[in-house]
Amino acid sequence: xxxxxxxxxxxxxxxxxxxxxxxxxxxxxxxxxxxxxxxxxxxxxxxxxxxxxxxxxxxxxxxxxxxxxxxxxxxxxxxxxxxxxxxxxxxxxxxxxxxxxxxxxxxxxxxxxxxxxxxxxxxxxxxxxxxxxxxxxxxxxxxxxxxxxxxxxxxxxxxxxxxxxxxxxxxxxxxxxxxxxxxxxxxxxxxxxxxxxxxxxxxxxxxxxxxxxxxxxxxxxxxxxxxxxxxxxxxxxxxxxxxxxxxx
Amino acid sequence: xxxxxxxxxxxxxxxxxxxxxxxxxxxxxxxxxxxxxxxxxxxxxxxxxxxxxxxxxxxxxxxxxxxxxxxxxxxxxxxxxxxxxxxxxxxxxxxxxxxxxxxxxxxxxxxxxxxxxxxxxxxxxxxxxxxxxxxxxxxxxxxxxxxxxxxxxxxxxxxxxxxxxxxxxxxxxxxxxxxxxxxxxxxxxxxxxxxxxxxxxxxxxxxxxxxxxxxxxxxxxxxxxxxxxxxxxxxxxxxxxxxxxxxxxxxxxxxxxxxxxxxxxxxxxxxxxxxxxxxxxxxxxxxxxxxxx
Numbered sequence: 401x402x403x404x405x406x407x408x409x410x411x412x413x414x415x416x417x418x419x420x421x422x423x424x425x426x427x428x429x430x431x432x433x434x435x436x437x438x439x440x441x442x443x444x445x446x447x448x449x450x451x452x453x454x455x456x457x458x459x460x461x462x463x464x465x466x467x468x469x470x471x472x473x474x475x476x477x478x479x480x481x482x483x484x485x486x487x488x489x490x491x492x493x494x495x496x497x498x499x500x501x502x503x504x505x506x507x508x509x510x511x512x513x514x515x516x517x518x519x520x521x522x523x524x525x526x527x528x529x530x531x532x533x534x535x536x537x538x539x540x541x542x543x544x545x546x547x548x549x550x551x552x553x554x555x556x557x558x559x560x561x562x563x564x565x566x567x568x569x570x571x572x573x574x575x576x577x578x579x580x581x582x583x584x585x586x587x588x589x590x591x592x593x594x595x596x597x598x599x600x601x602x603x604x605x606x607x608x609x610x611x612x613x614x615x616x617x618x619x620x621x622x623x624x625x626x627x628x629x630x631x632x633x634x635x636x637x638x639x640x641x642x643x644x645x646x647x648x
Numbered sequence: 649x650x651x652x653x654x655x656x657x658x659x660x661x662x663x664x665x666x667x668x669x670x671x672x673x674x675x676x677x678x679x680x681x682x683x684x685x686x687x688x689x690x691x692x693x694x695x696x697x698x699x700x701x702x703x704x705x706x707x708x709x710x711x712x713x714x715x716x717x718x719x720x721x722x723x724x725x726x727x728x729x730x731x732x733x734x735x736x737x738x739x740x741x742x743x744x745x746x747x748x749x750x751x752x753x754x755x756x757x758x759x760x761x762x763x764x765x766x767x768x769x770x771x772x773x774x775x776x777x778x779x780x781x782x783x784x785x786x787x788x789x790x791x792x793x794x795x796x797x798x799x800x801x802x803x804x805x806x807x808x809x810x811x812x813x814x815x816x817x818x819x820x821x822x823x824x825x826x827x828x829x830x831x832x833x834x835x836x837x838x839x840x841x842x843x844x845x846x847x848x849x850x851x852x853x854x855x856x857x858x859x860x861x862x863x864x865x866x867x868x869x870x871x872x873x874x875x876x877x878x879x880x881x882x883x884x885x886x887x888x889x890x891x892x893x894x895x896x897x898x899x900x901x902x903x904x905x906x907x908x909x910x911x912x913x914x915x916x917x918x919x920x921x922x923x924x925x926x927x928x929x930x931x932x933x934x935x936x937x938x939x940x941x
Contacts, residue, residue, distance in 0.1 A: 454827055480833035492828040494821055504814060505821040509833030553832065 401426050402448070402484065402561050402593065407462035409440075409447050409617075417443040417457055418617040425561060430587055430594045432604040432625065434638055435614035441597040442489060444614070445563040448595075449486035450476045466560070480509040483560035489569060489597070491550040495539025499530055502538050502549055509557035516556075523552040526582055544575035551579070555586065561593045568600045576600070580607050601638035605629045613638075657786050658906045659899055664792045666878075666898020667799035668854050668861075672871070673878040673890040674803055675850035678810070680884055681823035682843035683739065685746045689730070689754035691869025693848060694855030696757050697723040698864050699765055701856045702772050712775045720852050727848030731841050739840070754869075761866050770864040775856070795857040802853060803891050806846065810887055815842065823885075874901070877917035881924055883934025893932060896920075 402425040409417035418440045425431045433441045446452050447459055448471075464472045471479055480486070494502050503520055510519065524531035527548040533541060538549055547567055554562045567583070568576040584607055587594055598604035605611065605625045613621040613634070621631070628634050672690060679687045687693075700722045705715025730753055738746045781793040810816035822829040822839040829836050858868055878897045882889030897917045904916040924932060 449831065451827065451831070475835075476830040477833045477835045480831060486831050488828065488831060492825060492831075494824045494828065496824060497817070497820060501817050501820070504817045505829070505832045505834065507814065508818060508835075557833065 401467065402595065403463075403465050404444070404448070405463045405465075407444070407447060407464065408460045409443055409452060409457055410460050411452075411455065411457040416617055417452075418447065421462070421614070421618050423612050423619065423622075425593045425595050427560070427593055428587070428591045429610060430584070430596055430608040432596045432598060432608035432611040433614060434598070434601050434604060434611055434628075434634075436637075439614040440617040441614055442565055443617070445486060445565055445595065445597060448479075448484060448563055450474060450479055451486070477508070480557065480559075481511055483511065483558075484563065485509060485554040485557045485559035485561070486563040487550045487554050487565060487567070489565035491543075491546045491569075493538040493541070493546045493549050495537065497538060498535050499538055499541070499549055500534045502553060503556050506553035506556040509559070511558070514558060519556045519558065523555045526555065526586060527552055544571050544579065547571065547575075547579055548582075551583065551586075555590075558590075559592060561595060563595050563597075565597045566599060567596075568598060568603060576603060583607065601634070605634075605639075653785065655903070655906065657788075658902045660783065660786055660788055661792060662899040662902025663895050664788060664796035664898070665861075665902065666895040667796035667803070668857050668894075669871075669875050669878050669898055670803045670891045670894025671799040671850050671854040671857075672875045673882065673894055674806055674887065675847035675854075676872075676875065676879055677882075677884065677887055677890060678819070678843045678846045678850075679840075680879075681887070682819055683735065683746075683840045684743065684823075685735065685738075686743075686750065687847060688747060688750045689757065690847065690851060690875070691872030692754040692757035692761075693723065693727065693730075693851040693869075694858065694872060695866060695869035696726065696761060696855070697848075697852035698772065698855035698859040698868055699761055699770075700852070701859070702765075702770055702864055705773050706770075712773045715773070716775070716856065719856065720849060723848040723852035724845050727844040727851075728841060731844040735840070735844070736837060739837070758866060758869075765866070767866060772856070772859050772864050774860065776860050791861050795861050799854065799857060800891070802850070803894075806850070807888055807891065819843065874914075874917055877921045880921045881917075881931055883931025886931065886933035889931060889933030 404421060404423050407421040408419050411417050421444060433444060435441050448464055452458055459472060463470055466482060466484060471482060494505060503523060507516055529545055530548055530552055538546065541549060567579055580603055586592060596604055596608055605628055608625050611625050611628045612619045672694065676687055676690050679685055697719055701715055701719035704710050704718035705712050710718060734749050734753055738749055776791040776794040778790045780790045781788045810819060818834045818839055821832060821834055822836045826836045855868065858871060878890060878893045881897065882893030900916050900920055901913050905913045
């Protein structure tokens with residue numbers, strides 16, 4: 401289980417990114433972080449993977465534990481090797497490297513005994529299109545394929561938790577559904593937990609089992625996704641139901 | 649000897665000298681890729697390595713081969729010390745600041761070498777046979793030919809290694825995007841240290857080769873400045889481009905030396921570079937950014 405308790409993050413010594421945030425990602429679950437732009441969703445993920453120092457931010461209070469071990473002070477590459485893989489918003493594939501070389505790069509995060517080829521074959525089973533494109537430069541892939549590659553790299557690492565930031569960003573609805581179906585399959589079959597940040601609240605609530613709503617850096621509402629989906633405020637602010645009613 | 653034969657002979661000798669240029673350039677490019685730092689101390693690292701070779705093989709009488717081993721090892725240690733003490737604390741600082749640090753390191757090495765070994769020419773043990781190599785009717789000086797062969801084998805070996813090995817993938821990943829490389833579990837700082845090891849090795853071998861073809865003086869490293877032209881010509885990002893660019897620059901220098909006064913010899917690489925950059929701003933083999941619109 402990945403657990404955050406009382407987390408406070410400060411950027412540049414003065415700007416508050418998170419305040420007193422607590423959340424839990426039980427092993428094997430999909431947990432969604434919802435909230436408007438600037439609410440602190442991505443900051444939460446960066447605090448976990450320890451990318452904050454690269455943006456002049458730091459954790460000033462609280463703890464982050466993985467299976468009870470404090471991972472707060474570990475370097476980013478060590479956190480990955482512990483089994484927490486961050487798929488960043490915007491995908492960030494290595495565009496002038498081939499698909500397969502992108503996967504090779506992710507083998508540095510691998511801890512398990514599974515062979516490299518077996519790990520790649522698994523990626524290609526989940527994303528057959530990547531297999532056809534394995535010798536192509538990743539920069540020439542479509543947006544959806546790049547997102548698949550970004551998730552594929554996480555699969556190679558065989559992590560316990562995937563931090564998944566805005567996988568639907570800039571993708572056509574059909575592709576988004578396809579990718580989320582595969583994410584759900586990976587979660588089910590590999591028992592890997594997923595902490596999902598997603599602007600598209602509709603799809604986040606559909607695939608996650610539990611959710612937290614962030615506002616100004618702390619959690620204002622949490623609950624099972626069923627309860628959240630039924631909540632009037634959620635419907636109004638995140639699902640845009642009001643407009644539908646007005647139009648009807 | 650006909651003018652054509654003479655031209656061919658000059659060309660071959662020039663291309664042969666270009667092999668060592670490619671080796672030096674490779675050391676500079678690997679560091680550039682790993683940390684976006686331009687290592688202006690490369691010439692001095694070469695020169696220092698050649699002095700290590702002299703000290704080990706002559707002063708301590710270890711003989712040429714053991715001496716070369718000791719020189720390689722000490723060069724790698726020096727490379728790692730430079731990286732750890734002077735470069736790592738500067739990571740993330742402005743490009744020009746880091747570059748100035750490498751200039752400073754170069755000056756320090758020149759000073760130390762001057763203090764320890766003095767300004768005079770030294771003769772290092774012959775590791776390259778002098779027997780000339782004949783390519784048909786063309787005469788290639790023995791040491792130049794052998795230096796070329798060694799340099800090209802190492803350059804090609806390293807290019808293939810960086811192209812196909814896991815370490816090569818990590819280096820390119822770190823070069824393309826350090827944050828994402830970290831998120832793949834790649835320890836980017838170790839990759840930077842690794843690039844200094846590669847540079848120390850290419851610097852040591854090219855330094856020893858240069859010192860065996862010519863003589864050993866504290867000015868040995870000046871040649872690394874000509875290599876700048878090689879790097880710009882090949883494209884800063886192109887590891888494979890250095891080989892071709894090195895050979896072109898070596899050839900051009902020799903051929904200009906044949907027709908024009910020696911002072912022209914030194915500026916031709918830069919004139920060629922200028923022309924190439926006007927036509928191809930990324931160099932001959934520089935990566936065009938792969939971007940999907």
